[in-house]
Amino acid sequence: MYNILIGGAAGQGIDTTAAILEKLFKVSGYNVFSVKDFMSRVRGGHNFSLIRFGAEAVYSYSNILDGIVALDDTTVELHKEQLKDEGFILCDSKLITTDERAIKIDMKEMAKKIGNPRVAGSISIGAVLKLFNESLDNARKILPQFIKKEYIAMNVEAMEDGYEFVSARFPRITGTYADHMLISGTNAVAMGAIAAGVKFYSAYPMSPSTGIMESIAAKADEAQIVVEQAEDEIAAVNMAIGASYAGVCAMTGTSGGGFSLMVEALGFAGIAEIPLVVIDVQRPGPATGLPTRTEQSDLDFVRSASQGEFPRMVIALRHINDAFYQTMRAFDIAERYQLPVILLSDQYLGDSLATAVPFECSKIKVARPLSDYTGKYLRYKYTENGISPRLIPGKSDQVVIVDSDEHDESGHITEAADVRTKMVNKRMRKLTGLCEELQEPDFIGDEGFDTLLIGWGSVWGALKEAVNTLSKKNKKKYAALVFGDIFPLPQKLLKEKAAKAKFIINVEQNATGQLGKLIREETQIRFSDSILKYDGRQISGEEIVQRVMGGR
Amino acid sequence: MTDSFCTYETAWCPGCGNFAIIDCLKTALEELGKSPSEVLVAAGIGQAAKTPQYINTNAFCGLHGRSLPAAVAAKIANEKLTVVVNTGDGDSYGEGGNHFIHNIRRNVDISHFVHDNQIYGLTKGQASPTSMQGLITGVQVDGNINEPLNPVLVAIASGAGFVARSFSGRKKHLIEMMKQAINYKGYALVDILQPCVSFNKVNTFGWYNKRVYELSNEYDTADKIAAMNMAMQFGDKIPLGVIYKQEKPVYHRKNKVLSDGIPLVDKKTNPQVVRKLLKAYI
Ligand SMILES: Cc1ncc(C[n+]2csc(CCOP(=O)(O)OP(=O)(O)O)c2C)c(N)n1
Ligand code: SF4
Numbered sequence: 001m002y003n004i005l006i007g008g009a010a011g012q013g014i015d016t017t018a019a020i021l022e023k024l025f026k027v028s029g030y031n032v033f034s035v036k037d038f039m040s041r042v043r044g045g046h047n048f049s050l051i052r053f054g055a056e057a058v059y060s061y062s063n064i065l066d067g068i069v070a071l072d073d074t075t076v077e078l079h080k081e082q083l084k085d086e087g088f089i090l091c092d093s094k095l096i097t098t099d100e101r102a103i104k105i106d107m108k109e110m111a112k113k114i115g116n117p118r119v120a121g122s123i124s125i126g127a128v129l130k131l132f133n134e135s136l137d138n139a140r141k142i143l144p145q146f147i148k149k150e151y152i153a154m155n156v157e158a159m160e161d162g163y164e165f166v167s168a169r170f171p172r173i174t175g176t177y178a179d180h181m182l183i184s185g186t187n188a189v190a191m192g193a194i195a196a197g198v199k200f201y202s203a204y205p206m207s208p209s210t211g212i213m214e215s216i217a218a219k220a221d222e223a224q225i226v227v228e229q230a231e232d233e234i235a236a237v238n239m240a241i242g243a244s245y246a247g248v249c250a251m252t253g254t255s256g257g258g259f260s261l262m263v264e265a266l267g268f269a270g271i272a273e274i275p276l277v278v279i280d281v282q283r284p285g286p287a288t289g290l291p292t293r294t295e296q297s298d299l300d301f302v303r304s305a306s307q308g309e310f311p312r313m314v315i316a317l318r319h320i321n322d323a324f325y326q327t328m329r330a331f332d333i334a335e336r337y338q339l340p341v342i343l344l345s346d347q348y349l350g351d352s353l354a355t356a357v358p359f360e361c362s363k364i365k366v367a368r369p370l371s372d373y374t375g376k377y378l379r380y381k382y383t384e385n386g387i388s389p390r391l392i393p394g395k396s397d398q399v400v401i402v403d404s405d406e407h408d409e410s411g412h413i414t415e416a417a418d419v420r421t422k423m424v425n426k427r428m429r430k431l432t433g434l435c436e437e438l439q440e441p442d443f444i445g446d447e448g449f450d451t452l453l454i455g456w457g458s459v460w461g462a463l464k465e466a467v468n469t470l471s472k473k474n475k476k477k478y479a480a481l482v483f484g485d486i487f488p489l490p491q492k493l494l495k496e497k498a499a500k501a502k503f504i505i506n507v508e509q510n511a512t513g514q515l516g517k518l519i520r521e522e523t524q525i526r527f528s529d530s531i532l533k534y535d536g537r538q539i540s541g542e543e544i545v546q547r548v549m550g551g552r
Numbered sequence: 553m554t555d556s557f558c559t560y561e562t563a564w565c566p567g568c569g570n571f572a573i574i575d576c577l578k579t580a581l582e583e584l585g586k587s588p589s590e591v592l593v594a595a596g597i598g599q600a601a602k603t604p605q606y607i608n609t610n611a612f613c614g615l616h617g618r619s620l621p622a623a624v625a626a627k628i629a630n631e632k633l634t635v636v637v638n639t640g641d642g643d644s645y646g647e648g649g650n651h652f653i654h655n656i657r658r659n660v661d662i663s664h665f666v667h668d669n670q671i672y673g674l675t676k677g678q679a680s681p682t683s684m685q686g687l688i689t690g691v692q693v694d695g696n697i698n699e700p701l702n703p704v705l706v707a708i709a710s711g712a713g714f715v716a717r718s719f720s721g722r723k724k725h726l727i728e729m730m731k732q733a734i735n736y737k738g739y740a741l742v743d744i745l746q747p748c749v750s751f752n753k754v755n756t757f758g759w760y761n762k763r764v765y766e767l768s769n770e771y772d773t774a775d776k777i778a779a780m781n782m783a784m785q786f787g788d789k790i791p792l793g794v795i796y797k798q799e800k801p802v803y804h805r806k807n808k809v810l811s812d813g814i815p816l817v818d819k820k821t822n823p824q825v826v827r828k829l830l831k832a833y834i
Pocket of ligand 2: 569
């Protein structure tokens with residue numbers, strides 16, 4: 001497995017260079033996993049992409065590097081300690097570094113000869129391909145996906161120049177992933193929503209959730225979806241609710257600060273029993289926090305957001321497959337149970353890119369049970385499973401009355417004590433059915449473990465890698481449980497595995513151990529220790545191993 | 553009145569202007585030949601906002617201030633619905649002020665009837681954005697020191713294509729304004745002066761009745777500058793009628809997906825399209 005870093009200032013073209021390399025490695029058969037690290041600024045600062053690729057599946061990023069593509073001196077200074085002795089630093093000859101691992105290319109001069117200073121990125125792409133013993137064939141094929149027609153020829157020339165300039169260093173590893181997908185968490189959520197039949201997406205831009213809106217908007221014409229940029233998050237969520245009431249699958253997305261503004265409407269969807277899918281792509285908070293970085297600290301908040309009590313579901317996205325399939329499932333559950341479903345993602349998962357088995361949109365069918373009603377229609381009819389018949393306004397002779405006030409079965413406002421109690425009970429009965437649908441957490445490792453690591457959401461990849469490494473290195477045995485469905489909390493597997501464990505450690509990207517707290521609340525299971533990280537950077541498999549071994 | 557829109561027992565105070573408004577709404581809908589199931593009456597929270605509860609149509613009783621985004625999205629979802637928002641001045645211009653301005657820009661084909669009693673009724677008499685200076689309330693104990701917002705002027709200035717004012721005491725006029733607003737293709741505002749007999753002891757039925765007058769047929773509704781001047785008349789004389797009217801492209805025709813006229817709610821997801829989109833990532 002190889003690991004390279006491409007770093008420089010914002011605006012220097014890191015994204016394009018990384019995107020081309022990622023795709024090239026995937027097309028050559030590698031399993032690719034890449035993450036972005038960037039500052040909240042449009043130009044300058046220090047940004048980088050980490051691309052890890054191998055013949056076996058990659059689940060997490062790593063800080064140990066085989067190569068650095070440095071677009072500036074800062075990149076060399078900040079990352080040379082992570083570079084293996086036999087690693088390379090590919091850079092322009094103008095850079096001042098004297099590191100003996102540096103391969104300096106006079107890119108400026110070469111680019112000038114070709115006739116455009118902007119082809120420097122392609123020179124380094126060519127060089128990287130040679131270093132890893134790749135041919136240029138795939139590159140020639142793929143370039144048109146990234147570069148405008150009129151610039152292709154000069155970029156090919158630049159790649160060839162770079163390719164000629166260096167000699168091969170690393171043996172080519174052949175993988176079997178060429179026909180897999182390579183997709184980011186953000187795009188996988190968007191595709192999941194489209195596959196589920198989303199017809200209306202409203203949001204107000206907020207990092208790191210904006211990409212979902214952009215991704216759906218890019219396909220809106222083709223997939224026949226209305227994407228509306230709302231005037232604020234309050235409008236966004238109320239619009240989604242209005243559209244859902246009128247009969248279309250609707251979704252909104254935001255990050256924690258925007259979710260704060262959506263809270264009243266979340267409860268409205270709850271009491272009015274209107275299907276709603278909301279994704280909270282978490283970033284560190286509170287308030288504006290760290291806009292371009294990552295954290296998992298909204299769990300406590302979203303599971304209790306809004307006044308009053310009503311059934312809801314919270315699903316944490318663990319990886320690229322979840323991003324697609326669980327987004328689809330969120331629509332299915334929202335529609336069938338007529339309640340809000342909150343998806344919890346984060347910047348790390350959203351911005352990371354991974355190889356995946358091509359998604360199948362037939363795997364989850366989104367059910368949209370609507371009634372064909374005769375007789376007097378009661379929108380909020382008391383039923384055994386708590387789910388009342390749903391009609392779409394304008395689609396029958398009946399009228400559909402929904403309400404944020406407490407109401408009777410017909411939808412009219414009431415203050416009657418017995419109706420209130422019955423209506424709360426009706427809504428809460430949905431939980432019985434919902435709990436039967438819960439998916440148990442992912443169990444990673446072998447039976448016979450003595451230490452159980454427990455996490456949720458995007459720490460899945462790091463935990464998977466950590467368990468593999470720890471089990472190889474140690475006589476003690478390790479396993480992990482990673483939650484996707486998280487509220488209501490599935491308890492069966494948790495109780496079973498916890499009973500067998502000598503030590504239980506929660507691994508979370510927050511300061512207070514929010515999953516730990518939830519588990520304690522619901523099951524009285526106690527943790528022996530916690531591995532918590534909240535510096536805005538995702539924990540890696542290596543770091544978990546280190547912290548498990550070295551005491552936290 | 554044939555009463556296809558039914559009569560319900562209300563929780564309004566005897567003498568409240570809301571009674572006349574709901575009567576006019578029912579008549580307007582009937583005269584336009586609408587059936588209950590094709591009409592959606594949306595509202596936020598407040599006394600005026602209880603209107604959908606007392607009329608037999610599809611009803612969306614949402615959150616305080618948030619009626620517009622929900623109503624607009626319901627119309628986006630199904631353009632065959634006749635969407636009418638009936639709600640208060642606090643709801644529309646206070647809590648929902650942001651939505652008021654921005655939905656003018658969208659120009660979705662809905663009508664917005666604001667029961668403007670220049671006070672918060674449901675919360676028992678605090679100043680609203682349209683309350684006059686000096687109005688004494690339980691909160692504005694020394695009299696309201698803030699200047700009132702002029703919703704008609706704001707709407708015209710923000711680019712609304714149909715802006716009218718009416719009065720709950722002139723039912724014939726109000727019905728006519730409602731019908732014109734519903735028939736207008738685009739966002740249509742009717743600011744309806746409505747006495748709150750319980751909490752606004754200044755802007756009473758008599759106060760409005762003494763001041764209002766109906767615009768003559770000669771008044772040119774297409775002249776924007778004249779309309780703004782007319783909108784600024786709110787004192788000893790208050791003009792009623794369509795103050796500004798202009799045809800504008802509506803949201804559904806501007807939006808590429810909706811422009812074919814097929815309601816969004818009737819469009820199905822095409823698995824072939826989804827498969828094609830997914831292929832792009834291989
Ligand atoms: C978020 C929120 N804030 C405040 C309230 C309390 N509230 C209910 S109605 C209302 C004002 C109503 O005034 P207006 O919209 O003018 O309607 P009216 O009652 O006068 O018809 C307020 C402040 C609420 N329900 N929700
Ligand atoms: S409080 Fe005012 S607005 Fe409300 S019903 Fe009574 S009179 Fe009408």
